[in-house]
Amino acid sequence: MDLQRRTLLAIVSCVLIWLVYERFFAPPLPEPQPQPAASAKKEEADAKAAEERAEERKAAAAPKVPVADHRLKTELLALDVTNHRGLVRGTELLSKHFINPDGKGEDFLKLDGNRSLVIGFDGSETDFKFPRDPAWEPTGKSDTQWAVAFKNGDVEVKGTLDLTSGYEGTLTVDVANRSAETQQHRLTLLSAFGIGAENSYDVHRGVCATADDWEAYTPSDVKDSSGEVRGRIRWAALDSKYFASAVVPTPEVAVQSCRVGQTTDGKALTTTLAVEPVTLAAGESHQYVFGVYFGTKELERLEKYQAVPGVHLEDMIDWGWFGGLNRLLGEWMIWLLRAFYNLTGVWGVAIILLTIVVKVLTLPLTFKQMRSMKKMREIQPELEEIKKKYGEDRVRQAQEMQALFQRAGVNPLAGCLPMLIQLPIWIALYATLNTAVELYRVPFLWLPDLTQQDPYYILPLAMGALMYIQMKATPSGVDNEQARMMAWMMPVIFTVMMLFLPSGLGVYIFANVLLSLIQTLIQVRPTQTAAVKKS
Structure with missing residues (x-):
């Protein structure tokens, strides 16, 4: 006995x-790998180059366009969109299950003034001048679509956000060279997710997935410096225990890196996707298509994600030990x-x-x-x-x-x-x-x-x-x-x-x-x- x-x-x-x-010690996911010294040096060089172009970008800013807001809806999701700074400013879950006592649906993004789906360009690898806060001109809207455009003498950029069904949608970005010279550009796409009140049972994460592996970062991981995953990125997500937003490049879009950080006010976690540089001759254009997801982390919905076939968004669910x-x-x-x-x-x-x-x-x-x-x-x-x-x-x-x-x-x-x-x-x-x-x-x-x-x-x-x-x-x-x-x-x-x-x-x-x-x-x-x- x-x-x-x-x-x-x-x-x-x-x-x-x-x-x-x-309960007390386990990180929600594998610890992120430290960045090599060469990567850190490149970040410093990129930051310096971006600062040197700041004045040029200010000069390129188009006249201010009035702020325009709109709401996209499916049977499960309402997405509040805008032409100011980024495309998405809030969410509302429409299912009865997520209605708050005030009668409004849950806004799980909790951006608190920040924006998600922010279209930008890496200044160190982009020839044309693009302002940090471009004057996006609304060009079309419906119950499920929001389209905006920015143009100056060198470039025209169009962004079109479509909600298809449920929590799914697509984002299409068109870049056209309007100058008389050959141009190179590197598209970036920033997503944000409000951190809110952190606790040990609802940890927020930024997740970057390649074909073979993925890394996750919590707000504490990127408090002092951002985390980065290099390689062909399959998808990037920001999530809490029960909700997530995700961006999935289509196979034609070669995303080379995914960076996780925080907004300057510290209220939101961010992911920034950087696409490989593209060169356009005078008059040429290039299109980028991304799948997007804003919704619950239900296993069945993530497994059946249809905007971009062949991805496994269900991998973002943390099953703990003995995951498989x-x-x-x-x-x-x-x-x-x-x-x-x-x-x-x-x-x-x-x-x-x-x-x-x-x-x-x-x-x-x-x-x-x-x-x-x-x-x-x-x-x-x-x-x-x-x-x-x-x-x-x-x-x-x-x-x-x-x-x-x-x-x-x-x-x-x-x-x-x-x-x-x-x-x-x-x-x-x-x-x-x-x-x-x-x-x-x-x-x-x-x-x-x-x-x-x-x-x-x-x-x-x-x-x-x-x-x-x-x-x-x-x-x-x-x-x-x-x-x-x-x-x-x-x-x-x-x-x-x-x-x-x-x-x-x-x-x-x-x-x-x-x-x-x-x-x-x-x-x-x-x-x-x-x-x-x-x-």
Whole structure:
């Protein structure tokens, strides 16, 4: 029993370490690689060249054009667009699920005066003069399209933003050489995402993806200097736990670098895509097409992104440890969660039903675990006798214990194997509920939002009490001191952790502990009663 209990304690300790690491220490994604010195020097040279051209750009500024605002709409999204500084100034989610108490939909971009989809040019690799704040002239608009243009004697630039359906759209940029000479230019496209109130369960990130890998940067990563990924960029995204904006170059657009930084006021995280330089003869033009996404991080929607085929925007979902396995298990868990919601109409009940299903599926394993623990408990007195008899002879002690295990038909590790098999399922369920946008701002009983912690701490305290009862009811060996320590230590640790967990996860943990307690009482109490009668 001592070996089995130590193994069990080791496994539980590993799980606790993982949960504490995820809660307090884990970065949401792999740490960004440091930039080489050559890259830093090039950045300095680029910045210096840009400063030298500043006066030229000011001189190139066209007469001021009145600010014009417009709203694009699909069935799920309203995009507030403008001709001032950048194309996008705000969002509004139109689904009933995201309507705030004031009657307005969620503006997840939270730009707070900043702009997204800012068309620009790298001054160090662009021959014509383009102002930092060009006077974009509105040239066309509809419910799903916004078109603007800028022109001077050297160049004409057109930007057309189309919303196609859902959260998807395209951005088309046309650059025409209006001078009598050959010109080179390097297009840049800046996106922004408001940082808002940061917390450990809603970390904002800038993500740059190549064909083989991706890097993610948090605001703290780019507080002092920007992060950059070089190579053929497949897509770039800015996201929080539940929402994202993304820019996806079409295969014809060769984006060479993706830089993540912050706006000057520190209120928004940014990504800047830099396309490879293009040379245009006099009178020639060139077109760039990007797919765009402004919406929720629902796995199904990201997987079916259609604006640019062949990309995997679903990779931006953070599945935590065992990412591939978590995603595989998480997909069917999300399907079940939605099915139970469609059946009951209450997300909290759907979580409880999902917990029951997972518990039922793992019942054979838990029954095997409990049987093994009871067998170990039955032979515990004999194990203690062996320890006393061969206390100084460790080799003989191990031999006698092994012989006892064989006579009793007991495997000391059999009680831990089911827990090891269940561990990936528990972690996948944790990751699924931790990233399910379906729970965003959904109330349940006294809980105002299943993605936020319980404001009254009822769930953590109730769970701690149930876990204490379960620990007391679970079979233990002769080592009463160890049993007493486990009986209070485990509930205290889990209670403290649950104080800060999203309440949707709290509902799952509470339901799981309650079901485990019921199972323990059903399986253990009859055996204990029979033992008392026999004695």
